[in-house]
Amino acid sequence: MTLNENTEPGGTGAGDTRRKDRPDGETVLVVDGLTVIGRPSDVEIISGVSITVKRGEILGLVGESGSGKTTLGLSLLAHCKRATEIVGGQVLVSGQDLATLNEREVRQLRGRAVAYIPQSPASALNPALRLGVQLTEALHDGSLSDKEVRARVREVMREVALPDDDAFLRRYPHQLSGGQQQRVAIAMAFVGRPDVIVLDEPTTGLDVTTQAHVLETIRSMTRDYGTAGVYISHDMAVVADLADDIAVMYRGEVVEHGRAQTVLSDPRHAYTRQLLMAVPLLKTSGHEEPEPEEEPLLRISGLSAGYGRTQVLEGIDVSVSRGECVALLGESGSGKTTLSRSVAGLHHQFTGEILFDGEPLATSSYRRTAEQRRRVQYVFQNPYEALNPRKRVREQVLGPYRHLVGRPDDPDAVVAEALERAALPASYADRFPEQLSGGERQRVCIARAVATRPDLLVCDEITSALDVSVQAEIVKLLRELQDQGMALLFVTHNIALVSNIAERVAILNRGEIVEYGPVGEVMSSPRHEYTRALIADTPDFELSFPGAPERLGMDAERKGASDRVAEG
């Protein structure tokens, strides 16, 4: 992956006072047979976990939600969440057993020997305290004079490429952007020059460009400080890119642990293999250019949209042909959701034209014909919010059908067929949303959308709230629907998914389409600078173990020849 030059003030030039006196290669963190249980149920949250990390290296701790990786991370700071308890094993930091420390010693250890970078800095930075206060207090042991403390804070701010002037340090957290907040959190962790640093999914919720900057900062700082890093993540691609060692956690156990290269090229455990296969592939020559059609199913021309006086979309031209999948790729704030909602009739403030099957679509869904509403269906981002918790699956699926098509002769058949198209058994009809997993919920949302037999499915980031392996299943399902003749408008921020599903891609940056064309062409030879940066910032890796070509995106069997384009 290519690294972008830091454009923010301060720069990373001031590395002269960093410590280089600590020998690399010395093992500073040893976890041996650690077991944590939950109270009062006595369920083992993590069981018998052993890992080691050396100075200057990063261990990637990968696992899906609920695998116990955060619990493990916190136990490295001798911290247990409410109603959890360490019942076995030990944690050694620089040879010190954490279990033997008293309260005061634990306090001394935290921030100085082990530091923690939280998942969401927005809630981990104290909203009532200025940055300066929060940064200086991490140097709490009184070994430094006030002047030295201030100098150290400024130094670390420069290192994370943030301004180090007083005005900036007097700011409150809410006055920073998400990326800046995460940099402050990193600075806060490194200010005390810790031996071990625990990073709990620190780039979740950041754009790929910001994520790339943050990851590079983390990498260079662990290396320069000789700090051992534990990087917790659910994203195999990020870990593959960053870590020296990889440990895979599954249901509270480490099922695989080794050098990154070994784990990636020769995964032993079935679960690791599955995680790797689920990582979407970034670059393919893509799919064949679809036959140019005389009139596309959906044609958006000259669309501008906004909220009140703020304009978020400007002069958008996109079209989707029958049975085609067009991806709409953009980072948060690019206006992609506004565009998809305008198509669905949920965002009313737009000008320009949306033609569906030759007929113009009204701005509000309420002013569209029932037939138009039937033929354009929408699948939402978060399946946890898209289903009415008080209705059974059956009612969720039948609701739109009854309203748009009419009272069915055989409702059971309608539900069963819709569920089947979404790859769910008919027995799920009697369940309530709370009885479904996230992936199952998203399938129900899809079933609800396809029940009315629409021609166009608008998918708004429908995989982003799901774990990686579940994402892959949903993508597979969408491709099956497409093979049955459905057109898709696939909105996403994940560039890696685009190659796997779309024929054409429109890249949206700050409300404008900067690049639009066949996926293979855009991915292999991007013309616009923004697209190039986007591709460069997205972590990606080669798969070389046997069976890898089965991976998603290598769909040789589907649409004829598709070769993988070489890196670069």
Place this chain on the structure above:
Amino acid sequence: MTGPSTSTPATAAPRRRPGLFRTAWRFGRTKVGVALTGLIVLIAVLGPFVAPYTATEFVSKPFETGVDGTLFGGDNRGRDVFTRFLWGGWTLLLLAVASAGIGVAAGTVIGVIAGYRRGWVDDVLMRTNDVLLAFPQLIAALLVMSILGPKVWLIVAVIAVSHMPRVARVIREATRKVIEQDYVKAAEAIGLPRWRIMTVEILPNVTSPLLVELGLRLTYSIGVVAVLGFLGMGLQPPTADWGLMINENRQGMAIQPWAVALPVTAIAVLTVGANLITDGLSRAAIGIDRGVEK
């Protein structure tokens, strides 16, 4: 999520979480609350049937205790305290339930409409609410009673109106949270009529705060009805009413405490019971909203 399964096998459905009432019932305090409330409701409802005298019968001298055939002596005019106590509860209960029910129903309608329609509808409804909220509940009731005179329907109406803006505010907030959820947008995208969205998609999802609010308003209603009676602005003599009994007999509290102690205790037990149930409900509701049980 359930791990590395790539397909979705038709396994047995996981158990549904228990509903609000069942979750609330698990708390000891809810059970105690139901027991206390049940006891007082029983006294209030069955009392008139088992009372030894009629409510206006004179059995003793004023404030006389220890009279034969009376359990707790006579009141300020020499009527049987125990009889009047048994008779005096159902009016209080009826007025409280009616005013809480009407107030919560009206407040819910306003809250859901204001929360969902936003714009000027929301502004008008909420500004009106602010004016209504500017009166302390009791003062508003006193103002109206003093001018129009204490009438039963007026008591119910005034208390219901004073509940309305408070309920509306809570339900509006709850509605706001619900309409941010995508299932409401999904219903809009298919063009479901607004009133059906409000009744089918929104209302069933604000039942938790609604029930909690109902319990809370019931507790307050009991208090306001009682205090109006106590101030002499509620039901009028010679009706037997717990609030009024306290008013009538407070002068003789030192010599005949029973005439005050009985209704006061009953009101206290009733409100505590109702609030215990409400507390159980709201704890259950918080747990359910967070998706955890504690």
Place this chain on the structure above:
Amino acid sequence: MTRLIVVRLFFGALTLWAVSLVVFAATQALPGDAAQLILGRDATPERLEALRDQLNLHEPVAVQYMQWLQGLVQGDLGTSFSNRLPVADYLADPVRSSLTLMGLSALVATPVALFVGAFSALRRDRAFDHTSSMGTLVLASVPEFVVGILLILLLGPGGLGVFPSVYAREGGPEQWVLPVLTLALAVAPPIVRMMRATMIEVLESEYVQQARLKGMGERTVLWRHAAPNAIGPVAQVVALQLAWLAGGVVAIEFLFNFPGVGKVLMDAIGNRDVPLIQAVVLLIAGIYILVNLVADVIGLAANPKVRVANR
């Protein structure tokens, strides 16, 4: 932030005006007119007519309202029907007594409530917490006059006989004990609960966890990281409770025969003394609105997101 406060003030004034409208409209609904009320049933038509002229009752209702409002703004609250004194003069002493009663109750209740709430949060799910939670629940549910009567039954002349149950002009300071105690007990529970809930929320927040993970001592965590974030919501509840006191004193003053505005209101209602009723209701609503306004401003000031304008 100044702009936000000005907007709040404007809405406060608007609400107060709306309240005056409601109060005036309510008195218009009285059967008979003011002249009839003042002179009684057996007044001669000539005298009634003369008084109507004097009171401008022949003017349209809107004009009457404007005149009344004008007087109100100038501090002229009219003349009491029952004792022929200017309402403003008549109310001076009761207002002072009531404010003293409210102030004393707040002074007793607030610090104790804050302490009990904070301590419950720190001792979460232990005996102290359970006891205080049960106690506040009971006190919060029982109407305040019931609390007062129970206190009288317990400590008054019929019970232990420690304190007098009725206020008398010549009585000593001990006669303040029961009214103050009753109001304090009625005001405290919501403050305790809010303090506890806020402290727990703040103590379980990620930023407090992060402060602990940075190795901060418990005292620093509590005072530097937790407390500033708890002030806003708690201060708001304290102010709201003080506002509640404005209405809550009525029943308590009636119960203890305490010579404050509440008792004046009840007497005025008994005498159908309209100007007095209007004045007291407006006064109580005014205090209520004002204190609510203060609560709003405190809430705004405690929030750095509002206090510091965005970039």
